[in-house]
Amino acid sequence: MDKLLDFLTRNQNFVLADGAMGTMLHAAGLTSGGAPEEWNVERPDVIKGIHQAYVDAGSQIITANTFGGNRFRLMLHNNESRVRELNLAAARIAREVADTAPREVLVAGDVGPSGEILFPLGTRQPEEVRDAFAEQAAALAEGGVDFFLIETMSALEEVTAAVEGIKSASDLPIAATMTFDTHFRTMMGVKPAQAVNALYDLGIVVMGANCGNGPDEIERIVTDLAAAKPANVYLIAQSNAGLPKWKDKQVYYDGSPEVMADYALKMRALGVNVLGACCGSTPEHIRAMREALGL
Amino acid sequence: MTETRFADLPAELQEHYLNMQDDLYDGAKDEVVEATRQALEWGQGPGAILAHGLVAGMDIVGKDFGAGILFVPEVLRAANAMKAAMEILRPLLTETGVPKIGTAVIGTVKGDIHDIGKNLVAMMWEGAGFEVRNLGINVDADKFLAALRETNADILGMSALLTTTMPYMATVIERLTEEGLRDRITVLVGGAPLNPAFAEDIGADHYCKDAAEAVDTARKVMQLRGGARG
Ligand code: B1M
Numbered sequence: 001m002d003k004l005l006d007f008l009t010r011n012q013n014f015v016l017a018d019g020a021m022g023t024m025l026h027a028a029g030l031t032s033g034g035a036p037e038e039w040n041v042e043r044p045d046v047i048k049g050i051h052q053a054y055v056d057a058g059s060q061i062i063t064a065n066t067f068g069g070n071r072f073r074l075m076l077h078n079n080e081s082r083v084r085e086l087n088l089a090a091a092r093i094a095r096e097v098a099d100t101a102p103r104e105v106l107v108a109g110d111v112g113p114s115g116e117i118l119f120p121l122g123t124r125q126p127e128e129v130r131d132a133f134a135e136q137a138a139a140l141a142e143g144g145v146d147f148f149l150i151e152t153m154s155a156l157e158e159v160t161a162a163v164e165g166i167k168s169a170s171d172l173p174i175a176a177t178m179t180f181d182t183h184f185r186t187m188m189g190v191k192p193a194q195a196v197n198a199l200y201d202l203g204i205v206v207m208g209a210n211c212g213n214g215p216d217e218i219e220r221i222v223t224d225l226a227a228a229k230p231a232n233v234y235l236i237a238q239s240n241a242g243l244p245k246w247k248d249k250q251v252y253y254d255g256s257p258e259v260m261a262d263y264a265l266k267m268r269a270l271g272v273n274v275l276g277a278c279c280g281s282t283p284e285h286i287r288a289m290r291e292a293l294g295l
Numbered sequence: 296m297t298e299t300r301f302a303d304l305p306a307e308l309q310e311h312y313l314n315m316q317d318d319l320y321d322g323a324k325d326e327v328v329e330a331t332r333q334a335l336e337w338g339q340g341p342g343a344i345l346a347h348g349l350v351a352g353m354d355i356v357g358k359d360f361g362a363g364i365l366f367v368p369e370v371l372r373a374a375n376a377m378k379a380a381m382e383i384l385r386p387l388l389t390e391t392g393v394p395k396i397g398t399a400v401i402g403t404v405k406g407d408i409h410d411i412g413k414n415l416v417a418m419m420w421e422g423a424g425f426e427v428r429n430l431g432i433n434v435d436a437d438k439f440l441a442a443l444r445e446t447n448a449d450i451l452g453m454s455a456l457l458t459t460t461m462p463y464m465a466t467v468i469e470r471l472t473e474e475g476l477r478d479r480i481t482v483l484v485g486g487a488p489l490n491p492a493f494a495e496d497i498g499a500d501h502y503c504k505d506a507a508e509a510v511d512t513a514r515k516v517m518q519l520r521g522g523a524r525g
Contacts, residue, residue: 022459032462033406033435076406076433115408121368154367183363244458246493249465251458 004147004173004206007060007106008234008273016295017061017108017238017276018054019286023253025050025065027282035077037069040089047090051097057283058290060105061274062098063149064090066140067112070132072124076115083132084139091143098146108149108175109140111162118157126161133165141170150176151238152211152278154186156198163202175206175274177236180221181213192221193228200230208236211278214255215239215263222270234273239263241280253280257288264289301347308339312347319352320359322372324379331380341387345422349377350507353415357505374411381418388421395424397517400442401452402430404463409456412486415506416452423510425450436470443471443480449520450513453499455486465497472498481516485509 008015025036028046039047051062069087071080079086091109098105114132116124137148148166153159159176166174178186178195185191190198192209199207207229209221218239225235242255255263260277267275275293277285301309311334318326327348334344356373359365389395399420403413410432417429428446430438443451451471455461464484471477484494485503494502501516503509 026459032466033404033460076408117371121371182366185363185366187367189366189368244488246458246461246490246496249496250462 002147002173004106004175005234007104007146008206010104011060013234013273014268015060015274016058016286016290016293017236017274018051018059018063019241019277019281019283020279021050021063021065021067021110023280024053024282026251035074035079036065036067037074037086037090038077038079040065040086040093044089044093047093048097051094053283054286055097055101055105057287058295059276059286060103061108061276062094062105063108063110063276064094064140064143064145066090066110066136067151069110069140070112070114070136072114072116072129072132073112083135084142087136087139088143091140091145095144106146107144108147109137109143109145109172111136111140111148111150111166112152113154113158116158118155118161126157129158130161130165130168133162134169135165137166137169141172145172147173147175150174153178154190155188156190156195159199160202163204173206174204175236176204177208177210177238179211180209180217181211184217184221184224192224196225196228196230196233200233205232206234206236206274208238208272208274210236210238210276211240213240214242215259215266218263219266219270222267222272226271235271236274236276237267237270237272238276238278240278241282241285244280255280255285257285260285261288261292264292268293299343301351304347308334308337311337312351315348316352316355319349319373319376320356322369322376324372324376327376327380328383331383335383335387341384342422344380345384345388345419349380350419350422353377354507370411374414377418378414381421385421388424389426395426396514397424397449397520398426398428398446399450399452399513400428400430400439400446400448401454402434402439402442403432403454403456404460404467405433405435406463407455407457407460408432409454409486412456412506413452413454416454416485416503416509419506419510420452420513423514425513436467439467440470440474440476443476448480450481450483450516452483452485452509452513454484456488458488461486461488461493462497464499468498481520483509483512483516 241253315330
């Protein structure tokens, strides 16, 4: 049986994942427009501290700092030749924290969007994107992740390329989420039920929704996902901590730990199996969620 | 530059432009290009074609996108069709009637790769008679500054679509001040997560909610600057 499904089964099909990485990095001094992945090498202590804080708060899954770790996203920072180095470093840091945790903690290798629009709508050929994901996945696997988490996707073509690319590089399990942030669809127009069918056809059985426009919207989306999913599919929910606001020269998210605790209870009631949070969330939010859930 | 108002055009031309808007809405690139050529043959000026066909069409696309009727693939197809038509109009806009009213540099700030809205603004500024240096996406302060110096620009336009990248606009403005360029350049900013309060907070001169407002604002800015100079 695969490691992720096995983990879920041993935990009565409900596990708590972690919260935001970017939000924590910006709080730690990452500048606007800066490259989070560089910190895997330059500030490994900070990355480790963030993972540790999530584990201490109750996370049973931690997500390596590799959201923008594919060559296309790294190219924005002239780091496209450092895919292996930065992903390997990230996976190892998370691995180390997981291995010294007081309970079983899995490491997810984070695979975020390429930022490219695929042909024919855009100019990028699917094979190029597939290769980029394969390259990233190989380094994450080498660094010791337990499974891959494809996140925040908006185009089905790109999820397909990601799944194919990862499978060509590793046999580890794959989970995937899409972001339904545009009138309850992804920005490319994909509806929750459509996503369920397409992901399932790709062989994904742990899937869901992340990021987006706060817990209220996620609630409706997860309801749709739950209604559409085959019986053997496990659901993921990772909402942002509310909505972004601008105050005192910085961005903050308006969802308090209490709001997220309430969200946690609602998600469990809707049948979510892997529960975490996204932009704006902190270990404090995860702790409030764990306490509310009585874990 | 004043084009004939749509309502004052002959019926056949009105119909032609409405069809063109429909084709743009459907992302039918070849048809939009053909309609552009046809209008030119009938003696329509490039400014009029841009305004009544392309910009008016994009307006509807933008509204329906905002309302959740269209999604990104449709917006992209429409933008591509507009771009193809612009390839024909651009040289005409510069060589014919439309006088050059100013120089602008525009780009999407560092860390941000959204360029659909910014490109619309750039195309419409061109249409309004600006010479535009479009720096693309992921533009850092150095690149903005170099382009502003090279072109001796009047206006800097910055676009950001992410809450994580919009603060970078403040960084660019600080650099302008540090390097003594701030007084010479009018800074306009835009992008979905911005608002007037944010623009004021970071010391930009104006916030533009959409491309039409970006054109109006830029025109007004040039009138004021012209006034101050003359
Ligand atoms: C003078 O200067 C001026 C003046 C006026 C200016 C101006 C400059 N710039 C704009 N204007 C104004 O005039 C324009 C014309 O009227 C207007 O421009 P707009 O850009 O607003 O409008 C365009 C005509 C149409 N609108 C757009 O083109 C943006 C649409 C949405 C759906 C969008 C798109 C298309 C994309 N995206 Co992205 N994307 C979203 C957007 C959701 C939304 N509803 O806005 C948004 C902006 N994206 C978001 C996110 C999170 C992301 N995106 C990402 C990627 C992408 C695509 C590549 C897939 C694609 C961009 C393709 C491209 N080539 O541009 C990623 C970021 C990558 C990066 N580092 O930049 C990614 C991080 C997703 C991910 N997980 O990877 C969200 C931002 C959340 C936030 N507030 O921070 C988002 C609001 C979606 C959402 N609801 O969550 C005005 O704002």
